[in-house]
Amino acid sequence: MSDLKGKVAIIGVGEVPTGKFPDRPCVESALRSARQAIGDAGIDKDLIDFLIPIGAVYSSAYNSDLVCSRIVEELGLKGVRGNAQVFSGGASCSTSLKTAAGLISAGIARVVLVVHSDKLGTGVSTQEGIDLFALAGISKEWEVPFGQHYSSIAGLVTTRYMFETGTTEEQVAAVVVSNRKWAELNPNAMIRKPTTVEEVLSSKVLSTPLHARESNVLADGGSAFIVTDAERAREWVEKPVYLLGDGSRVTHFCLSQEKDITRFGYREAAREAFGMAGLSTSDIDVAEVYDSYPVFEMIALEEMGFMERGESGAWFLEGRTWPGGELPVTTNGGMLSQGHTGAGGGMALLVEAVRQLKGQAGERQVQGARFAVLTSTGGAYVDAHVEILGTEVP
Amino acid sequence: METAKIPSKPLPQATPWSAPFWEAAKRGELKVQRCLDCGKPFFYPRIACPHCFSEDLEWVKLSGRGKIYSFSVVFNYAPSAFADDVPYVVAIVELEEGLRMLTNIVTDKPESLRCEMPVQVIFEPAGEDFVLPKFRPVDEA
Numbered sequence A: 001m002s003d004l005k006g007k008v009a010i011i012g013v014g015e016v017p018t019g020k021f022p023d024r025p026c027v028e029s030a031l032r033s034a035r036q037a038i039g040d041a042g043i044d045k046d047l048i049d050f051l052i053p054i055g056a057v058y059s060s061a062y063n064s065d066l067v068c069s070r071i072v073e074e075l076g077l078k079g080v081r082g083n084a085q086v087f088s089g090g091a092s093c094s095t096s097l098k099t100a101a102g103l104i105s106a107g108i109a110r111v112v113l114v115v116h117s118d119k120l121g122t123g124v125s126t127q128e129g130i131d132l133f134a135l136a137g138i139s140k141e142w143e144v145p146f147g148q149h150y151s152s153i154a155g156l157v158t159t160r161y162m163f164e165t166g167t168t169e170e171q172v173a174a175v176v177v178s179n180r181k182w183a184e185l186n187p188n189a190m191i192r193k194p195t196t197v198e199e200v201l202s203s204k205v206l207s208t209p210l211h212a213r214e215s216n217v218l219a220d221g222g223s224a225f226i227v228t229d230a231e232r233a234r235e236w237v238e239k240p241v242y243l244l245g246d247g248s249r250v251t252h253f254c255l256s257q258e259k260d261i262t263r264f265g266y267r268e269a270a271r272e273a274f275g276m277a278g279l280s281t282s283d284i285d286v287a288e289v290y291d292s293y294p295v296f297e298m299i300a301l302e303e304m305g306f307m308e309r310g311e312s313g314a315w316f317l318e319g320r321t322w323p324g325g326e327l328p329v330t331t332n333g334g335m336l337s338q339g340h341t342g343a344g345g346g347m348a349l350l351v352e353a354v355r356q357l358k359g360q361a362g363e364r365q366v367q368g369a370r371f372a373v374l375t376s377t378g379g380a381y382v383d384a385h386v387e388i389l390g391t392e393v394p
Numbered sequence B: 001m002e003t004a005k006i007p008s009k010p011l012p013q014a015t016p017w018s019a020p021f022w023e024a025a026k027r028g029e030l031k032v033q034r035c036l037d038c039g040k041p042f043f044y045p046r047i048a049c050p051h052c053f054s055e056d057l058e059w060v061k062l063s064g065r066g067k068i069y070s071f072s073v074v075f076n077y078a079p080s081a082f083a084d085d086v087p088y089v090v091a092i093v094e095l096e097e098g099l100r101m102l103t104n105i106v107t108d109k110p111e112s113l114r115c116e117m118p119v120q121v122i123f124e125p126a127g128e129d130f131v132l133p134k135f136r137p138v139d140e141a
């Protein structure tokens, strides 16, 4: 694994604004994101020789178009040798990056375009979205019959995490505030209105102790990135963003079968990723941490070792993760503010990490950012992925 | 929330190898598989032992006693089929034998629930063909 360090790089990213866009066809989000990524890389579109369309969940008919190379034809890509879907829910950003790195390292592909779009904001009703996700990745035999769904999953994890660490409701709510501070500076984010701990805690309870404002909001969106080998990347672009470290664990399918729902696999994943990169948490300039609900952002940060267990709440509350803070965390606003576009929530964090490293993050730019960590997870938090990206190979 | 017709509850999508679990539940018994090679019990039912991969398995009855590992009381935006049930309690119960399962806690006092609280299995019919193992706090039994 460790010989992958610095061998591939992301050379371009693209993203359309996230939100409710009933008149924007889902495929348009994919095509515009892909065009942006190709433009950002500044390469001829026909150099792309492998396309990875991430799964879309709002429509199986649309998804089958993706599987059958619709994006290749719509973009008029002439040099594509393979089109293969990679899909592991919210972790698809990481698993597609791993797949692209493998294809490139093995000589099967040279330039891989990964593209995602979904239409969960307007392609389905609010209740349809809830019902869709009540079945997506939740055991139809052992959990669905008991009314398990994503709010109750987040509720179960938050309850146990608060019980074991003594974290307070205010500290959990502070994650929403922190992410919103960043979203205020992100023109592509869905929700940019400032908020407070009091406002979050006065929103209605979905599933204890989770409040409505602590839940992601389903949205329409699209994003894309392009990966190639380090040599080509240096030749083609000014600032390649290298994959320096990669680690992951798949820990369960049913939440009830996860051995520790207050930790998941982030510790092992981080040990692998940081070990491969030869870096420590103190080298990281910006942390793009998967946040579909506050508790998952807290757990991932602590398990990666950015602070002691149970201490992240104070960091979020005291502003140490906010713009201008010592550890900028989830700087696009995350799914709690940018919006949740299915697998796109993780994709958006990858795109944001690359923008930060390339100095393209506008008002929320973390000055001089060289190294970023990205986490992602899919389904009922079945896996934990940690990637380290950087503009130099240490 | 809309007042549309509430769809019927999703019933367990059982497998041939889980049938003995559901049959036992109908008789008011909580049963799991145990591996005859490595000796470990496991939940949920599998075609082979998830520890040593042996297919040599037996069914054993559990005590039905356990404690709450975690819980969440659902108040809003439940799945459609559960809209009439709110508030209801989703919980992960850790059984005496060390196994965990997702279930519901049946209680009149959801505000009194705590992690590590002792619970005892009860059985509730779901449709005509299934009985679901749920739990009740021991002090409410």
Ligand SMILES: [Zn+2]
Pocket: B035, B036, B037, B038, B039, B040, B049, B050, B051, B052, B053, B054
């Ligand atoms: Zn065994």
